[in-house]
Amino acid sequence: MASVSSDEWRAVCDKFTNAQHLSDVESRSDPENNPFLSKYKAREVLREIHCSLKSFEAGDGEEEVGGESPESGVQRSSEPPVERPSEDVFVRGVSGDSPAGLRAARLGAVEYYLGVNHVDTEELSAGQEHLMNCMKLLERCRVSPENVSLFIHVRNQLGILWAGRDETETAQGFLETAEFIYQRYMKEDGTPPTDITEYFTTEEKLLTHQERTKRFEFAYTHTMYYLAQVYKNLGETERAATYCHSTLQRQLQLNQFNPMEWALNAATLSQYYITKGQYMEGRHCLSAASVIAGLAGDVPSEEAAKESETESERREKLRQQRADIARCWIKYCLNLLQDAKKLLEDNIGELNPDRQEELKRERRNDEEEEEKRRKSALLFGSEDTFDSIASQEEKVRCLYPLDFSEAKAVFLVGQNYVIQAKEYFLMDGYVTDHIEILQDHSSLYRNLIFFEEEAEARCKMHKRRIDLLEPICNDLNSQYYLLIRRQLMFELAETYNEMTDLKLSRTNRQGDTQSLDNHTMKKINHLCSSSVKYFQMFLDSLCSPEGKFPERLEEDVLRPALAAKFRLARLHTLMICPVPSVQLDNLNMSLENYKFVVDYCAAHPEAVAAVETELELSTEMAGLLPLKINRLKARMAVNN
Structure with missing residues (x-):
């Protein structure tokens, strides 16, 4: 290998600096109609560096390292490579600071940068080929301070590449190997390693130990970040969260974050x-x-x-x-x-x-434990x-x-x-x-209401929920926001229903209407009617354009629809009206809705599990209400 102080070597270093500048700086100003202009220029410079390194080897009479040139037409395998953490990388091959090891690392670094360049320009297969060439070159070396950073960087890039192809387990193998290499290196050596940019730097421009450490740690932070994404995609959420947390902490410690x-x-x-x-x-x-x-x-x-x-x-x-x-x-x-x-x-x-x-x-112990x-x-x-x-x-x-x-x-x-x-x-x-x-604001109120003991205060908070949601529900275009309107209609119906129960709870018994003044009766009926209105609007939204209710309810609306029918049945029995004919209409409407729940579950047994409690009560009421209706009819006949 030519001397690092030679003019030839300085020319190589200058070319590398130029390639870096083209790729990292000038590429930001590339025109929209040629967005990779500077990247392509950087690629040509990297190829020149590769040729120079190969010629240095030939000039020294050394055996070639690295196989094919960057321009070669090596056949690319369609099968994803398999990589798993192994002790071999720490014991096989030549030392990183030997001439052969340094030659392999430098050629490997060029292959790495060419691989990144091709990936950046969306030429993934070519990028994979160069990155795998880098891996092959490193197979000749064991991990050392001179090459450990390159060992990790190339696996990070392959992890990203295969993750982008949805080959998550392949990506996992490369990244877990990178993690293993870092942890083993830090345990056995831990000295600030050579940065991959330093393969093409003259001696006077070498990095300080502090800067080397910072860059090495940042590379490993990227490993952890990518592993967090991989574990998330594999469904290992707890592991993904642990890696994400550690990544964020490392970014703060290294002061390298947006x-x-x-x-x-x-x-x-x-x-x-x-x-x-x-x-x-x-x-x-x-x-x-x-x-x-x-x-x-x-x-x-x-x-x-x-x-x-x-x-x-x-x-x-x-x-x-x-x-x-x-x-x-x-x-x-x-x-x-x-x-x-x-x-x-x-x-x-x-x-x-x-x-x-x-x-x-238990709170005191909880606080100490926390x-x-x-x-x-x-x-x-x-x-x-x-x-x-x-x-x-x-x-x-x-x-x-x-x-x-x-x-x-x-x-x-x-x-x-x-x-x-x-x-x-x-x-x-x-x-x-x-x-x-x-909706979240409304839910905050709903959960706060649970802790409130006073019925009147509860009603006031429910009213605030209605004031939040009702104007929006009425203004929304159902053609474009049907699902959202359904959510709002159902929540408004339930809110009015809860307010009805709170108002009724202030009497001795729900059925004791004699002591209610006219204003309270109107208030209860208004709340009942409002709840009925929104439950019916919700059910109507499930109908076909011709107004026909579906014979079979979709799974996502099965529970709400049957619950709405059950609530409607109950609400009609809560309406307070002194006119017998109106009472009779309400009881008949109630019976109709109770029977719907019973008949639907009989026809679709799979629905029973969704409304077990409502079905039990509906069955009971469907048996009792006809008796009440007949008694009311008899009284009406006598009065007439």
Whole structure:
């Protein structure tokens, strides 16, 4: 090999620097009609470097290393290569600092860069060929400080390539090998390794140990990031979450991250922890996301956005990203309330005081246990951000709320983020997102109501839910937003139904209407009628254009449709009317709906499991109501 101080070698190094500049810098300014112009130029320079290295070998009289040239027509296998972690890479072949090892590494690096170049220009098969050439060259060497970085980089790239082809297990093999190599190297050696750019750098431009370490650690961070994606695609969600968490922490430690991108990834990770009931971890991710998002700077003003296209794009992007994080906070608060409700409710869905007291007694041990878990957890942050993240965490609890006061504190945090999210996701332009946020706001109220004991206060909160959803439901075009309208109609129907029950509960018995004043009777009938209206609207939305109700209900609407029929039957019996003929009509409507549930389940036995309780009550009422109807008819006949 020619001396590294020779003019020839300096020319090679200059060419490499030029190729890097073309690929990383000049390519950003390539014209739209030729987006890979600079990449193609870089490729030609890399090929020249490859030829120079081969000629140096020939000049030294050494045996050729590396097989075919970059221009060769090597037949490409359609079968995905198999790679699994192995000890062989640490014991086979020549040392990385030997002349043969250095020659293989340098040629391998050129093949690596050519492979990346072809992948960047969407020539995946050619990219795979060059990356596999790099792998073949490295087969002649054992892992050492001189080549360990290249060992990992090429496997990272092959992992990305095969993951993009949905060959997830093939990608997994390359990435797990890269992980194994890093861990084994750090355990057995750990010295700052040669960076792959240094194969073509003159001695005076070699990197410091600190910079080498930083680049090597960053390469491994990429390995972990890609593995997180692979495990997610394989359905190994817990493993994926662990790798994602570690990736985010390493990015902070290395100070190599985009603030908003990092914050969105942390907020997304929080949603996994929330679904697992790990609210301490979920809160920590969201708190870190809020703090790190702040590092992106203030959102440009409307005036600044009008004056500059760049500022306009930045304003739009920052506002959306922060609104997305706010929506993740909403889900945190909503799920925390929902899970607390599940812990505290009795067999009819009401708050169980005995269970409440039991959980309160356990609270002290829970708090101590949570503090121990927090100290042992992998926490985000550095000296600059750790205190800010901790302060953010203190704004909302991670233990289940056990009474109204605690639940309201969680509700208010969620409601504050609802306001923030709605500032960006306006009805004009973001219909689906805006409505989902409103539905979450309604759900926050619904779960807070569970903790409220006073019926009148419950009614007022239900009324706020109606005020949120009713205008939207009535204004939506059913042609374009049918599914959303169905959701809103059903929720409004149930909300009015719950308000009816609350109003009726204020009398001694549901059937005791004698003590009700005229205003209260009208109020109850209004609530009943409103619930009936929205349940009927929901059922009508299932009909064909000719108005015919389906003989067989689709699985996604089976339970709601039969539940709506059952609720309609009950609501018609709750209507308060002194006119016997109207009472008779209501009872007949009630019987018709109860019989529908019974008859449908008889005709479709698979539906029974979806409405067991409703079916049992419907069967009973379908037997009792005819007797009540006949008695009413008899009284009417006597009076006439």
